[in-house]
Each structure stands twice: as structure tokens, then as C-alpha cells.
Amino acid sequence: MRWHKRLLVAGVAGAVAMTATACAGGQVRGADRTPKPSATTSESAAAATKANDATFVYAPNLDVVTDWDPATSYSNEIIAMSNIYEGLTRYNTQSQKPEPRLATEWTSADGGKQWTFKLRQGVKFHTGAPMDAGAAKKAIERTIKMNAGAAYIWGSVKTIETPDPATLTFTLKYAAPLDLIASSGYAAYIYDTAAADKLKDGKTDAGTGPYTIDTWQKGKETELTLKAYEDYWGGWKPEQYKKIAFRVTPEITTAWQLLQKGEVNFVERLNPQLFEKAGATQGVQTSQTPSFQNLLLLFNTATGPMKDVRIRQALQLALDYDGLVAALKGAGKKSTGLVPQGLIGYTANLEPKQDLPKAQELLAEAGYGRDLPELKLKMTYAQGDEDQKLLVTLLSSALKELNVSLEAKPMAWNAQWDQGKKQGQDIFVMYWYPDYADAYSWFLNVFRSADKPQFNLSYLKNTEIDKEIDALPQLTATDKFAAEQSYATIQKQIIQDQAAVAVPYVQTYQRALTADVQGYVDNPAYPNVVFFYDLKPAS
Amino acid sequence: MPRYLARRLGQAVLVVAGVVVLTFAIMRLVPGDPAVAFAGPKATAEELAAARLRFGLDDAIPVQLWNYVRDLVTGDWGISLRTRQPVREDLLLAFPASLELVGAALLIAIAVGIPVGVLAARYKTKFPDFGVRVASMLAVSVPVFWLALALQTVFASNLGWFPVAGEYDSVLDTTSPLTLWTNITVVDALITGNWPIFTSTLEHLVLPALVVAAYPAGVIAQMTRAALIEESGQDHARLERALGFGETSILTRFALRPALNPVLSLIALVFAYAIVNGFLVEAVFNWPGLGRYAVESIHSLDTPAIAGVTLLVAMVYVLANLVVDLLQGVVDPRARAR
Numbered sequence: 001m002r003w004h005k006r007l008l009v010a011g012v013a014g015a016v017a018m019t020a021t022a023c024a025g026g027q028v029r030g031a032d033r034t035p036k037p038s039a040t041t042s043e044s045a046a047a048a049t050k051a052n053d054a055t056f057v058y059a060p061n062l063d064v065v066t067d068w069d070p071a072t073s074y075s076n077e078i079i080a081m082s083n084i085y086e087g088l089t090r091y092n093t094q095s096q097k098p099e100p101r102l103a104t105e106w107t108s109a110d111g112g113k114q115w116t117f118k119l120r121q122g123v124k125f126h127t128g129a130p131m132d133a134g135a136a137k138k139a140i141e142r143t144i145k146m147n148a149g150a151a152y153i154w155g156s157v158k159t160i161e162t163p164d165p166a167t168l169t170f171t172l173k174y175a176a177p178l179d180l181i182a183s184s185g186y187a188a189y190i191y192d193t194a195a196a197d198k199l200k201d202g203k204t205d206a207g208t209g210p211y212t213i214d215t216w217q218k219g220k221e222t223e224l225t226l227k228a229y230e231d232y233w234g235g236w237k238p239e240q241y242k243k244i245a246f247r248v249t250p251e252i253t254t255a256w257q258l259l260q261k262g263e264v265n266f267v268e269r270l271n272p273q274l275f276e277k278a279g280a281t282q283g284v285q286t287s288q289t290p291s292f293q294n295l296l297l298l299f300n301t302a303t304g305p306m307k308d309v310r311i312r313q314a315l316q317l318a319l320d321y322d323g324l325v326a327a328l329k330g331a332g333k334k335s336t337g338l339v340p341q342g343l344i345g346y347t348a349n350l351e352p353k354q355d356l357p358k359a360q361e362l363l364a365e366a367g368y369g370r371d372l373p374e375l376k377l378k379m380t381y382a383q384g385d386e387d388q389k390l391l392v393t394l395l396s397s398a399l400k401e402l403n404v405s406l407e408a409k410p411m412a413w414n415a416q417w418d419q420g421k422k423q424g425q426d427i428f429v430m431y432w433y434p435d436y437a438d439a440y441s442w443f444l445n446v447f448r449s450a451d452k453p454q455f456n457l458s459y460l461k462n463t464e465i466d467k468e469i470d471a472l473p474q475l476t477a478t479d480k481f482a483a484e485q486s487y488a489t490i491q492k493q494i495i496q497d498q499a500a501v502a503v504p505y506v507q508t509y510q511r512a513l514t515a516d517v518q519g520y521v522d523n524p525a526y527p528n529v530v531f532f533y534d535l536k537p538a539s
Numbered sequence: 540m541p542r543y544l545a546r547r548l549g550q551a552v553l554v555v556a557g558v559v560v561l562t563f564a565i566m567r568l569v570p571g572d573p574a575v576a577f578a579g580p581k582a583t584a585e586e587l588a589a590a591r592l593r594f595g596l597d598d599a600i601p602v603q604l605w606n607y608v609r610d611l612v613t614g615d616w617g618i619s620l621r622t623r624q625p626v627r628e629d630l631l632l633a634f635p636a637s638l639e640l641v642g643a644a645l646l647i648a649i650a651v652g653i654p655v656g657v658l659a660a661r662y663k664t665k666f667p668d669f670g671v672r673v674a675s676m677l678a679v680s681v682p683v684f685w686l687a688l689a690l691q692t693v694f695a696s697n698l699g700w701f702p703v704a705g706e707y708d709s710v711l712d713t714t715s716p717l718t719l720w721t722n723i724t725v726v727d728a729l730i731t732g733n734w735p736i737f738t739s740t741l742e743h744l745v746l747p748a749l750v751v752a753a754y755p756a757g758v759i760a761q762m763t764r765a766a767l768i769e770e771s772g773q774d775h776a777r778l779e780r781a782l783g784f785g786e787t788s789i790l791t792r793f794a795l796r797p798a799l800n801p802v803l804s805l806i807a808l809v810f811a812y813a814i815v816n817g818f819l820v821e822a823v824f825n826w827p828g829l830g831r832y833a834v835e836s837i838h839s840l841d842t843p844a845i846a847g848v849t850l851l852v853a854m855v856y857v858l859a860n861l862v863v864d865l866l867q868g869v870v871d872p873r874a875r876a877r
Binding site: 062063066067148152215217218219220221222225245247248249250251253254257258260261263384412413414415417418452454 | 569584692703822823827840
């Protein structure tokens with residue numbers, strides 16, 4: 001053998017040797033299936049066609065599952081888990097109320113400190129075990145005990161009792177809207193705790209939902225497939241999708257091409273240009289829904305020039321809200337107040353407007369502005385976020401006219417947050433969203449006084465506002481009308497009186513689906529989740 | 540030879556040690572607290588403290604470096620902040636797919652680059668040479684991301700000749716499940732005679748492999764051309780001409796063998812380079828390799844995963860160079876003296 005041939009052979013041998021480390025030792029890719037002999041070409045093509053006909057393909061841009069445990073799961077897997085597991089209730093954005101799921105009815109007493117849920121009868125976990133009050137109690141108690149992910153949502157729970165197999169009674173330490181809490185997309189799943197230790201490898205699940213795990217291949221393009229759970233309590237109609245596939249597609253342009261070819265049915269977000277194109281493309285339909293995620297410009301109320309409320313108010317008036325929303329091309333909707341539409345607390349009359357003369361006047365009163373000393377401000381925002389970059393461009397240009405220079409620094413979240421906790425900027429830009437459909441999250445986390453700021457990055461300290469915030473859970477649990485009023489009052493105090501924040505827009509979900517999918521409704525309480533059970537292909 | 544072997548191995552170990560220190564420094568120099576990336580954007584102070592304790596982030600830097608090196612040597616490459624899985628396991632899942640793509644790309648690059656280089660050398664300064672030089676210059680300089688999108692749009696989306704993305708048709712997981720031995724799909728399909736997956740993988744490989752092959756093919760063609768032109772000016776070529784051999788015969792029968800020596804060294808280098816160059820191609824074609832893992836890790840500032848990818852790629856570089864050095868030492872005794 002000639003030497004260069006030997007070299008080539010050695011190279012190939014080396015490559016094979018390297019991969020030997022990854023040797024899988026004869027495992028079958030996919031589920032625990034015995035390898036079948038290869039079908040004939042026509043047979044496999046026919047089978048493929050049949051399988052494709054019944055499969056709904058979702059194209060997420062990130063890996064689907066990082067945590068299979070329903071107690072601790074707190075990430076992108078919500079898009080799959082919400083179809084495998086169910087909670088006691090599910091939030092309806094239209095009615096702004098939680099609706100029955102595993103619980104059919106519920107009542108509260110003792111000023112929102114006592115809650116009784118009646119459970120649906122005849123429900124079985126995918127493990128075959130019956131779902132009753134005892135099982136639900138064990139699931140919630142395990143989630144609380146694990147104390148990870150969003151387990152904090154059960155923080156108000158003191159005891160759980162099961163007077164009979166169909167009744168679950170909660171006694172709370174303090175009043176809270178437990179029907180809303182139980183609708184959370186995280187940490188509120190009811191699951192069979194007996195199977196909890198076997199969930200890690202993604203081969204089985206312990207939910208009650210309409211779908212169950214078929215295959216999970218971590219790191220693969222089609223990472224996860226689900227199949228219909230035949231004994232689902234809601235029953236099945238022939239036209240519903242029985243198989244679901246999650247095909248991970250990080251590149252938006254690739255997702256768009258796959259959608260056009262009908263290889264995927266749902267793309268969770270396209271860029272504005274492609275979304276516009278999708279709206280005019282045959283075979284594709286689009287859906288646009290305001291989310292529960294809004295952008296906050298938190299002004300430093302504690303130190304630096306923005307300690308002066310007139311400067312904070314000037315900043316609120318300087319931003320071109322309409323121009324920004326227009327430039328976002330549908331990716332954002334102008335906000336009114338802190339609470340997005342669809343949540344209790346949404347206030348329609350707090351729409352912000354640009355007013356440069358008024359802003360100039362306020363700045364002049366504070367000793368800055370045209371023909372006065374230049375005001376220099378530091379702002380931090382998320383690296384790689386094009387929407388925030390657009391905001392920076394528009395705000396900088398508006399402020400320049402007022403003799404205010406903005407030093408805007410894009411940063412990775414953990415670095416930005418670290419600096420924020422040390423009060424290292426004048427304006428902190430971040431998104432906020434609730435873990436369940438309750439506006440309380442904005443007020444408790446972002447605006448309640450804190451000695452060591454965690455998310456209160458406007459550093460607002462106001463005991464009156466704190467008192468009103470602390471009263472919100474009880475009001476929401478007992479008197480929704482009073483809660484609405486209180487939310488409106490607090491928002492006026494925070495936005496108008498204290499000028500601690502500017503809220504430029506609420507993000508809009510821009511989905512693209514193949515035209516043959518019917519029944520899709522975006523529910524922003526469950527970000528990026530498609531409830532496949534509600535869909536059917538056009539006949 | 541043993542001294543030569545020991546010297547080269549020693550150098551390789553030093554390079555890897557340097558990379559280990561560098562990756563550790565990168566992990567610690569990245570602004571922000573890695574505990575935040577692990578515990579999530581809404582982590583409480585207690586959760587952050589628990590994460591810091593788990594990853595030893597409160598230890599002194601020399602202690603952290605020592606723990607990092609000790610863990611690496613014992614096969615513990617850390618826990619990914621994003622996937623919550625051991626980084627080594629993640630890499631072992633992703634690397635075979637990258638190897639499959641780069642292997643196919645290198646086969647294409649060699650099959651195209653060497654004959655094209657010979658053609659250019661044979662017709663030096665004439666039209667074929669000009670054409671090859673322009674084409675190879677384009678292949679080397681065109682951004683892979685753009686090339687990937689262009690080929691995907693034209694040949695997959697518009698003409699429909701090839702699949703848009705993916706490693707193989709996922710329906711085959713149901714109709715024709717693959718038994719894994721090496722984790723390299725095309726190899727496993729071949730070994731087990733799984734022809735539906737084998738043919739589907741080849742179809743899916745064509746476009747991404749062509750894109751990844753562009754740079755190596757251009758470089759190999761240029762290097763082959765230059766080496767052949769140099770060899771054809773040597774004394775032995777003048778003798779061969781005097782003996783009546785034609786130019787084509789001189790190039791292919793006598794000059795090609797010595798000219799391939801630097802070309803083979805180059806292939807070892809471009810192999811490792813192509814793995815990194817392929818990251819963006821993998822993202823465009825949804826290829827489930829290191830690229831997707833690296834891109835998602837960078838996006839979420841998953842420093843242990845980024846360090847793992849860096850270290851793995853560095854080891855591939857070092858290994859490829861070591862293999863070439865050792866083989867050159869075997870075939871050319873003068874190399875051992877250098």
C-alpha cells in the first residue's frame with residue numbers, strides 16, 4: 001500500500017476511533033421499539049403518508065425539553081407539557097377567568113383563605129392510576145416540597161385536605177386567588193407521584209392530558225413526538241390530530257421554508273418581513289395576538305439625575321410610542337398601563353403619548369435641556385434584541401433634540417442584572433411576564449420596596465404603594481371589581497405620580513400556520529403553547 | 540522515533556493544557572454571574588446562592604481552576620446551564636452528526652479539489668487555470684451562511700430537488716427505526732442495512748455538505764495547483780520531459796505524489812476548521828450537530844457548554860495535527876529531525 005493511501009486509511013480509522021467514544025451499542029433511535037425489518041419501498045412510503053396525514057408538526061426555535069419533572073419544569077418544555085399534563089383550572093383570556101379542567105367547580109370562603117375544588121370524575125393518569133383528590137394532594141405537596149422552578153406559586157398554601165375522593169380543600173396562610181394560581185402553566189400540574197422518579201429520561205409521563213410521550217430524542221431535529229392518550233377524559237373525535245411532532249428549527253428562514261412546503265404546521269415567530277409575506281402567501285395563515293409580556297423602562301428613582309421626578313416624567317414624554325410601534329411592524333402593540341389586556345387590572349385610560357414641548361419644559365425646570373447643561377444618562381438593555389435596539393435608536397434621537405445624551409449599553413441578561421442590582425444605570429430595560437395569569441406579579445416583584453433589589457430595578461420605595469400592593473391578592477380572591485379599581489390606582493401612582501417606569505409596548509405573538517389547520521386560538525397565559533387537542537385539519 | 544513521538548505528544552499535551560486554562564479564563568471573564576444563567580431570569584436570592592454553591596463559584600479562583608482541571612481529567616466536563624445535563628453527554632450526542640457532515644464535506648472537497656488543482660496546474664496561465672483560480676477564490680471567500688441560504692432557497696425551496704432541512708425524514712423513525720452503533724446515522728444505516736434511512740440521509744446531506752465543502756475544496760485546489768507547479772519545475776520533471784513523457788503524465792504519475800504531502804497536511808487542518816465553519820451551516824439546515832448546540836449555548840451564555848465545545852474543537856485540531864506529524868515522521872525521516 002502506498003504511503004498516502006496508508007495515511008488516508010489511518011485518517012478514516014482515526015475518525016471511526018473518535019466516534020467510538022460515542023458508540024451507542026445497538027440502541028434503537030426513538031422509543032423503546034424492537035427494530036422492525038425494513039419495509040418495502042412502497043409499504044414504507046404508504047406508512048409515511050398515513051403518519052404524515054395525522055401528524056401536526058410544531059417548529060420551535062429552541063430545544064424543547066430540559067426538565068421532564070412536572071414539579072420543577074420551568075422552561076421551553078411548557079409547549080409540550082401543557083398538552084401532556086393538566087392543572088385544576090385553565091385561564092381563558094377572553095372571559096378573564098379560570099375555567100374548569102381537572103376541577104369542575106370551586107368555591108372560596110373566609111375572605112379568600114379557604115378554597116374547595118370539586119374534581120372531575122373518571123379521569124385516569126397515563127400510568128393507568130385514577131386521578132382523585134388524594135393523588136392531586138400528593139402532586140401539589142410534592143411540587144411544594146421540591147421548591148424549584150415556579151413552586152413559589154403555592155406559597156400561600158397552609159394545608160390541603162381531602163374530605164372525599166372528589167373534593168380538594170385548601171386552607172391558606174393569607175388570602176390568594178387560588179383558582180388563578182391553579183391555572184399556571186408552571187408548577188400547577190396534577191400528576192401521578194408514584195411515577196415521578198421514572199420521568200427523567202422522557203420515556204414515560206404521569207399526566208392526565210390528551211397526549212402522551214411517544215419518542216424523545218434529545219439533540220435531534222425531531223426532538224419529541226407525542227401520541228393521543230386513548231383514554232383521555234375528553235374523548236376523541238376522528239378529525240383531531242392524534243400525533244404531534246416538535247421539529248426544532250433555530251433559523252427563522254428555514255422555518256419559513258419548511259412551512260411553505262407544508263413540512264411543518266406551526267412556526268411560533270417569524271420576523272416582521274417574513275410575517276408580512278406569510279400573510280399574503282397561499283397555503284399559509286397567520287395569527288397575531290397581544291402577549292402578556294411588556295417592555296419596561298425602569299427609571300432609577302434612588303440615585304443619579306433621575307432621582308428628580310421631573311426628569312423621569314420628561315423621559316416618559318420624550319419617547320415616540322407611536323413611531324416605535326409602527327417600526328415594530330406588528331411585533332408590538334402600544335401599551336396602556338402596566339397590565340396587559342386580558343388580565344385583571346388592565347386599565348384602558350393610561351395610554352402614553354409623546355409630548356416633546358412638555359418634556360423640554362420639565363427638563364428646564366430640573367436645570368437641563370436646550371441652552372442649559374447637557375444631561376447624560378446611562379441605559380442598559382438586552383444584547384441581541386432587535387426590538388429593544390429600535391427603542392434605543394428612537395429614544396436617543398428624541399433625547400438629542402432635548403440636549404440629553406443617552407449612553408445605551410447592550411448587555412447579556414446576567415451581566416445587566418448584576419449591574420442593575422448595584423444601581424449601576426439610570427434606565428434599566430427589561431421584559432416582564434407573569435408565571436400565571438395574574439397582574440400581581442408586576443407589582444410584587446418589580447415595584448414593591450426592597451432593601452436588596454432583586455427585580456425592583458427602579459428602586460422605588462413607597463410604603464403607601466406597598467400597602468396597596470399587599471392588599472391585591474385578597475381583593476382578587478374576593479372582590480374582582482375592587483381589585484380592578486385598586487390596580488388602576490396603583491398604576492396611576494407608579495406611572496404618573498412616581499414616574500418610575502415607562503411602558504412602550506406589549507409584545508405581540510406573530511404566528512404562522514399552514515392554512516389547513518382549523519381551531520387555533522393563541523392563549524397568552526401559556527406562552528407559545530398550542531393546545532393540539534383543540535385543532536383539526538381542514539377536510 | 541520514540542523521542543520524536545514523545546516530543547510531539549508533549550507538545551500536544553501542552554497545547555491542550557493551554558486551551559484548558561484559556562477556556563477556564565473565558566468562563567470566568569464573561570461578565571455576569573453564571574448562577575443566574577442556571578437558576579433562571581426570575582431566580583430568588585436563595586436559588587442563586589444554591590446554584591453558586593453547587594458550581595463552587597464562591598471558591599478562590601485557583602481552587603476553581605484546580606477543580607475544573609481535575610474534573611476534566613476524570614471525564615466530568617461540567618453541567619450545562621441550559622440543558623441541565625452533563626456537557627460531555629451533550630457533546631457525545633451532537634459530535635457524531637457534525638463528524639458525519641464534515642466527513643461528507645471533506646470527501647467532496649478532496650474529490651473535487653485535487654483533480655481541479657491538477658487541471659489548473661496542467662493548463663497553467665490558460666483559461667482552465669483562470670477558471671479554477673476564480674472559482675476556488677469564490678469558494679474560499681463566499682460567506683458560508685449566505686451560501687447555505689442561497690442553495691437552500693434555490694435547490695430545496697424553489698426547485699424542490701433536495702429536502703429543505705434535517706438529517707433524514709423523521710417519519711422513518713416510525714417506519715424504519717435505526718439501530719445505533721456509532722451514532723453516525725449514515726454509517727449506522729449502512730452497517731445495519733437500513734436503506735430507507737441511508738438514502739434519506741444522503742439526500743439530506745447533499746446541500747449542507749456542498750456548502751461546508753466549498754472552503755476546503757477551494758483551498759485544496761489552490762494548494763494542489765501550487766505544489767504541482769513547483770514539483771513540475773524540479774530536476775526530476777526535466778528528466779521526465781527529456782525521456783519523452785507528456786505534461787499530463789509528468790503531473791499525474793510523478794509530480795502528484797510528492798505534491799500531495801503538503802495537501803494532506805492541509806486536509807488535517809481544514810478538517811478541524813470545517814467543524815467550526817459548519818456551525819452556521821448546521822443552523823440553517825437544522826443539522827443536529829455541534830453547531831446547533833454551540834449556537835444555543837452562546838445565545839444563553841451557557842459557559843460550561845461553550846467551554847466544552849471550545850475544548851473539543853481544540854482537541855480535534857491537536858489530534859489531527861498530531862496524526863499528520865506522526866505520519867509524516869513515518870514516511871519522511873527528515874521530519875523527525877525538525
